[in-house]
Amino acid sequence: MSSQETPLTAFILSLIGGAFILVSGFVLSLWSLYGGPWFNGMMGGFGFPYNLMVGFELVGLVSGALVVLGAIMMRVHPAEHVAWGVIVLVFSITSFLGMGGFMIGALLGIAGGALALSWRPPAKA
DSSP states (O other): OOTTTTOOOHHHHHHHHHHHHHHHHHHHHHHHHTTTTTTTTTTSSSSHHHHHHHHHHHHHHHHHHHHHHHHHHHHHOOHHHHHHHHOOOOOOOGGGGGGTTTTHHHHHHHHHHHHHHHHHOOOOO
């Protein structure tokens, strides 16, 4: 690995985590669109507030997209690995509001963001 590249592990973990977060946001959108158990009255006949579900869906989709973008940009612009690592970390934590990528996506994103933040280029000889 050259001194200009961020670790491949941070990129891969962030990218996979972002993909999981996007998929879970999409699943949550389909679930609310086609009437999952929350909307069929399983919660004591009251159902889950629809406007709140739309907010959770948007958080999941936006967080997933920004984690994927952060992972890609971390690889394309390795000199800015700290900024992109912070973006991946913040939006991976935020994704917990929208299912968190079935929890594994958020955890992978947090690990990838932390690796990007802790990485230091090798010292020149």
